[in-house]
Amino acid sequence: MSMIDTLIEALQVLPGVGPKSAQRMALHLLLRERQAGIQLSQALQAAMDNVRQCNLCRNLTEHPVCGLCRDNRRDEGLLCVVESPADILAIEQAGGYRGYYFVLNGRLSPLDGIGPEQLGMDQLVDRVAALQPAELILATNPTVEGEATAHYIGQLVAGQVAKISRIAHGVPLGGEIEYTDGGTLTHALQGRRDLDMHS
Amino acid sequence: MSMIDTLIEALQVLPGVGPKSAQRMALHLLLRERQAGIQLSQALQAAMDNVRQCNLCRNLTEHPVCGLCRDNRRDEGLLCVVESPADILAIEQAGGYRGYYFVLNGRLSPLDGIGPEQLGMDQLVDRVAALQPAELILATNPTVEGEATAHYIGQLVAGQVAKISRIAHGVPLGGEIEYTDGGTLTHALQGRRDLDMHS
Numbered sequence: 401m402s403m404i405d406t407l408i409e410a411l412q413v414l415p416g417v418g419p420k421s422a423q424r425m426a427l428h429l430l431l432r433e434r435q436a437g438i439q440l441s442q443a444l445q446a447a448m449d450n451v452r453q454c455n456l457c458r459n460l461t462e463h464p465v466c467g468l469c470r471d472n473r474r475d476e477g478l479l480c481v482v483e484s485p486a487d488i489l490a491i492e493q494a495g496g497y498r499g500y501y502f503v504l505n506g507r508l509s510p511l512d513g514i515g516p517e518q519l520g521m522d523q524l525v526d527r528v529a530a531l532q533p534a535e536l537i538l539a540t541n542p543t544v545e546g547e548a549t550a551h552y553i554g555q556l557v558a559g560q561v562a563k564i565s566r567i568a569h570g571v572p573l574g575g576e577i578e579y580t581d582g583g584t585l586t587h588a589l590q591g592r593r594d595l596d597m598h599s
Numbered sequence: 600m601s602m603i604d605t606l607i608e609a610l611q612v613l614p615g616v617g618p619k620s621a622q623r624m625a626l627h628l629l630l631r632e633r634q635a636g637i638q639l640s641q642a643l644q645a646a647m648d649n650v651r652q653c654n655l656c657r658n659l660t661e662h663p664v665c666g667l668c669r670d671n672r673r674d675e676g677l678l679c680v681v682e683s684p685a686d687i688l689a690i691e692q693a694g695g696y697r698g699y700y701f702v703l704n705g706r707l708s709p710l711d712g713i714g715p716e717q718l719g720m721d722q723l724v725d726r727v728a729a730l731q732p733a734e735l736i737l738a739t740n741p742t743v744e745g746e747a748t749a750h751y752i753g754q755l756v757a758g759q760v761a762k763i764s765r766i767a768h769g770v771p772l773g774g775e776i777e778y779t780d781g782g783t784l785t786h787a788l789q790g791r792r793d794l795d796m797h798s
Contacts, residue, residue: 403650407642407643408647408754410635410638415623415627423688427683427685428613428614429646438644439609440609440612442640443606444609444628444637446605447625447629448640451602453605460629461601462602598705
C-alpha cells in the first residue's frame with residue numbers, strides 16, 4: 401500500500417470521515433498544507449503519548465492534575481459531575497460556571513458492563529471529601545442512563561454534601577414549544593419558576 | 600496552550616473541519632482510539648516527509664516514478680492529462696481507462712500567476728515525446744480555465760500526437776434533463792451520437 405493510501409485509510413478513524421473526505425483531506429495536506437500536516441502529526445503524537453486522566457477530576461490532561469483543578473481562583477463551593485470532557489468544554493464555553501468538575505467518562509450501563517468502578521465513583525467520593533463543596537451539581541445527560549447515574553451518585557454522597565442538585569430540563573433557548581417533545585414539556589412545566597418582576 | 604487545545608487547533612487545517620468537529624475528533628481519538636491516533640500521526644509524518652511528484656507524470660508518490668507510470672501492463676497508446684491527483688483517483692475508481700496519466704497540478708490562471716511553467720508543460724512535452732501515445736486525452740475540468748488549459752495543451756503538442764481528444768460534456772448519468780443547465784444541454788446536443796441499434 402502506498403503512503404498516500406495508508407494516510408487515506410488512517411484518516412478514516414476520525415468520526416464523520418469516510419473514504420471520500422479522507423481522500424480530500426490527504427490530497428489537501430499533500431498539495432497545499434505540508435507544514436500544517438507535519439504540525440498535525442506532531443500534535444497527534446504528543447497528545448496520544450502524554451494526555452491521561454487528571455488525578456483529581458478524571459478530565460483529559462497532559463499534567464498529573466489538570467489546569468481546571470489547579471486553578472485556585474475557581475469557586476470551591478461547587479463541584480459539577482459530567483459524563484465527558486466534551487461536556488466540560490461546552491460548559492466552559494458557555495461561561496457562567498466557575499466551580500470545579502468531575503468527569504465520569506461514561507454513564508452507568510450494566511448491559512455494557514459499565515458499573516461504578518469504571519466511572520471512578522471511589523475517586524468522586526474522595527474528591528468530595530477533600531473539596532467539601534457546598535453543592536454538588538449532577539450534569540449527566542437527560543437520558544435514562546444519565547438519570548440513573550445521577551440518582552446513583554445522589555445516593556452515594558448523600559451524607560457528605562449539604563446540597564445536591566440536578567441541571568434543569570426544559571425548552572431550549574430558541575426552541576419552539578409547539579415542536580418540543582412531551583417529556584421535555586412535562587419537565588419544563590414541573591420545573592417552572594416564579595417570574596422575577598423586579599429585575 | 601494544552602496539548603489537547605494544540606491538537607484541536609491543528610485538526611482545523613483539514614478541509615471542512617471547524618472548531619466543533621475538531622474538538623469531537625480530538626476527544627474521540629483520546630478517549631477511544633489512541634492506537635489509531637498514533638497510526639494516523641505516523642501515516643501523516645511519513646506522507647508529508649516522503650511524498651513528492653512523480654518524475655514522469657507529476658502525480659503524488661513516495662517513489663521517484665509512481666506506481667501507475669511503472670505499471671507496464673497499461674496501454675501505452677493513451678495519455679490522459681488531468682488537473683489534479685484527485686482526478687486520477689476518480690478515473691481509476693470508475694475503471695475502464697487503462698492508459699497513462701499526466702497531472703498538471705493546477706490549471707492556467709494568469710491572474711493567479713499560474714502559467715505553463717507552473718503546470719509542468721515542459722515535462723508534458725518530454726513525456727509525450729518519450730511515450731509517443733497514439734492519443735492524448737485532455738481531461739481538464741469543464742470550466743473556463745480548464746477549457747483554456749486544454750486548448751493551450753492542444754496547440755502545444757499538435758505536431759507530436761496524431762489524435763488529441765477532449766472528454767465529453769453532457770448530461771450526467773442519473774441526471775435529469777429538466778434540471779440540467781443550458782451550457783451542459785448545449786454540449787449534450789452538439790455532442791450527440793448515433794444510436795447503436797445492433798448492440
